[in-house]
Amino acid sequence: MATLKLLLITVLIGLFFGLLVFGPFYDRLAVQAAALGGVVLWNTLRFSWRNTLALLKFCLPFVASLLVFGVAFQFFRLLGRDDWLNDTIIKCLVFPSSLIYIKILLSYITYLDILQLPISMKRRVDLITMKSAFQRGGVMLRRFSWYLGTYPGGGEEGRLKRQAKRFACLVIALYLYLYDEIESAGRLLENRYRHLGGEEK
Amino acid sequence: MMIPPGRYPVPERGLDFDLCEGLAVSRDPVCYLVTGDNGFGKTTFLEKVVIAALQKEGRPFLYLGQDIRTQLYTLRALLSVRGTAVSGVDDTRLIEMWITQGGPADVFLLDEYDKYLADFGRLFQHCDAFMRTYFIVSHLDPAHIRPDPGKFRLRRLHFELKNLDGAVKNIRIRQEDPWPR
Numbered sequence: 001m002a003t004l005k006l007l008l009i010t011v012l013i014g015l016f017f018g019l020l021v022f023g024p025f026y027d028r029l030a031v032q033a034a035a036l037g038g039v040v041l042w043n044t045l046r047f048s049w050r051n052t053l054a055l056l057k058f059c060l061p062f063v064a065s066l067l068v069f070g071v072a073f074q075f076f077r078l079l080g081r082d083d084w085l086n087d088t089i090i091k092c093l094v095f096p097s098s099l100i101y102i103k104i105l106l107s108y109i110t111y112l113d114i115l116q117l118p119i120s121m122k123r124r125v126d127l128i129t130m131k132s133a134f135q136r137g138g139v140m141l142r143r144f145s146w147y148l149g150t151y152p153g154g155g156e157e158g159r160l161k162r163q164a165k166r167f168a169c170l171v172i173a174l175y176l177y178l179y180d181e182i183e184s185a186g187r188l189l190e191n192r193y194r195h196l197g198g199e200e201k
Numbered sequence: 202m203m204i205p206p207g208r209y210p211v212p213e214r215g216l217d218f219d220l221c222e223g224l225a226v227s228r229d230p231v232c233y234l235v236t237g238d239n240g241f242g243k244t245t246f247l248e249k250v251v252i253a254a255l256q257k258e259g260r261p262f263l264y265l266g267q268d269i270r271t272q273l274y275t276l277r278a279l280l281s282v283r284g285t286a287v288s289g290v291d292d293t294r295l296i297e298m299w300i301t302q303g304g305p306a307d308v309f310l311l312d313e314y315d316k317y318l319a320d321f322g323r324l325f326q327h328c329d330a331f332m333r334t335y336f337i338v339s340h341l342d343p344a345h346i347r348p349d350p351g352k353f354r355l356r357r358l359h360f361e362l363k364n365l366d367g368a369v370k371n372i373r374i375r376q377e378d379p380w381p382r
Contacts, residue, residue, distance in 0.1 A: 140271060147275045150252060152261035152306045153283075165282050172278035177271075 002116035009105045016101055021094055029086070032093040039100040046104055054142060055103070059096040061167045066092050106131075125189045133181040137174060144173045202226050202258045209250045215368050216242040218250065222376040224358075226260065226308055232335040232353040234343050237360025241372050243338045246360070247310055251336060255308060262308035263300060267338075269317045293318055297327050307333040315339055321346045 017023075025031045043052045070088025078084065114127045148166050157165070204224040210217045225231060235243050244267055255262045266272050273292060276299045280287045285298060296318070300309075309332050315321065325348040335353070339346050347355060357377040364371050 140274075143268070143271055144275050147264075147266065147272050148279070150256075150262070150264050151275075151279060151303075152263070153302060153304045169275060169278040169282050172281060173274040176277060177274045180274075 002113040003118065005113055006109065006117070009108060012105055013102060016098065021098055026094070027087075027090060029090060029093075032090055032097070035101075036093050036097040039097045039104065043100050043104055046107065052100075055100055056096060058141065059099060061163070062095060063092045066095070121193065125186060125193065129182050129186040129189060132185055133178050136181060137178050140177055141170070141174055144170055144177075148173075202254070202260060204251065204254050209246070210369075211242070211245055211249045212369070214242065214245045214249070215370060216245055217366070217369050217371045218242065218246055219363060219371065219373045220250075221374060224251070224376075226255070226334050228307075228333055230333050230353040231356060232337065232348055233356050233358045234346070235336060235338040235358045235360070236340075237372075238362075240370075241360040241362060242370070243360055244312055246372075246374070247312060247336060247338065251310065260308060261304060261306040262310060263303050263306045264310040265296065265312065265314050267312040267316070269314065293320065293323065296324070300324075300327060307331055308336075309334070310336040312338045313340070315341050315346065325349070 019025050020032065020035055040052055040056075043055065066088055070084050070091075074082070074084035074088075109131070111128055111131070114124055114131065117124060117127075148169050202225075204220070204226065206220050206223045208217060208219055224233065235247070237243055247264070248266075252262070252264060273295065276295055277287050280295070280298055280302070283302065285302070287295060287298070290298070309328060311324075314324070314337075318324075329349065332348075335348060336358075337346055343357075347353070355378075359375050359377055361373050361375065362370060363373045
C-alpha cells in the first residue's frame, strides 16, 4: 500500500513537471496562473492560510529578483528577444506553484509509509531523518528570519544589498541547521534501532 | 527613549501585560533583571514589547534569545557573509565576534543566556566599553549576573500573575529597587 501511495505521488509530481514545467502548458500564462491559484487553495485547505502566506513570502525574494532581471532584459532587448517579460512572468508563477505542489504531495508521506517500504533499514532511517529534518526546517526558517531581522549593522548599505545579504544568511543558516539536524537525528535513530536489537543494515 | 507604563496585550500568546512603571532606555547605564515564574511571558515581553519598541525607534540592539542553539546558526551565517572566518570558532568566541560587529548597538537583551553559556563575567567585560542598557532574564542568583554595580543603575522587573481572564493571563510587571539581595 505504501509503495503504491509513493508511486502515485511520484506520478503526480512527474505529471505536474511533464505538463506545466517542461511540457506543453509551460508558456500558457492562464494555465500557470490557474495552477498557482489551485495549489495555493489546496495548501490553505490542507494546512492554513498562515502557512500559505509564509510559503509565498519565502518565494518572494526569488520571484522579485527574477522580475528585476526580466524587466532589465526586456528593456535592453537582450539577444534581440522581446519576450523576456512574458517568459519571466511565467517563471514567477511556475516557481512558487511547483514548490508548493511538491510540498503538499510530500506531506502525504507519513513515517509509517516509509517504514513499510521494501527497502533496507538503513535507507528507511535515512528517509525518516530527511523528512523529520525538513519538517523542522520549515519552522526554523521563520525563527531564523526573525533573528536576522533583529541584528544591527549594514546601515550604510542600500536596502536591496541589505536584503540580499539577509537572504543569503537565511539560506546558509538553514543549510547549517539541516546538516547538523540530519546528522544527529540519523545517529539517534540508528542507535535506538541497534539498542532494540535491529540487525538488518 | 522610554517604554511608557500601561497595558501591552499580546493576544496571540494569551498574555496581557500591565507595566506599572516606564522603562528608560537611555545613555544612562541601567541593568534590568527580569524575573518571575515560568509561563508569565518574560520572553514574550522582551520580543513583542521591548524589541518592538526598539525597532520602532530605530535603536540598534543585540538580543541573545533563549533558543540560543537555534540563533547560533544565524550568527555563523551572518559573520560568514560579512567575511569573518568562523570555522572552528567556539560558541562563546562566536558571540563575542558578533557583539564586536554589532556596530552602534548599546542595548543588550539576554534571555536565559546562562542556560547555555554560564560565563556572564566574560560577556560583561567584553561589552563594558559600549553597552548602556541590559535586559537580563535569568533564574540564577542575581549576584552572579550583575554588570559593574558601580556603573549600572540596577533595577528588577518582576513579573507576577494578577489574574486569569479566561485563557488570558493578566501579568503585572513591577519595578523594584534596590537590587534584590
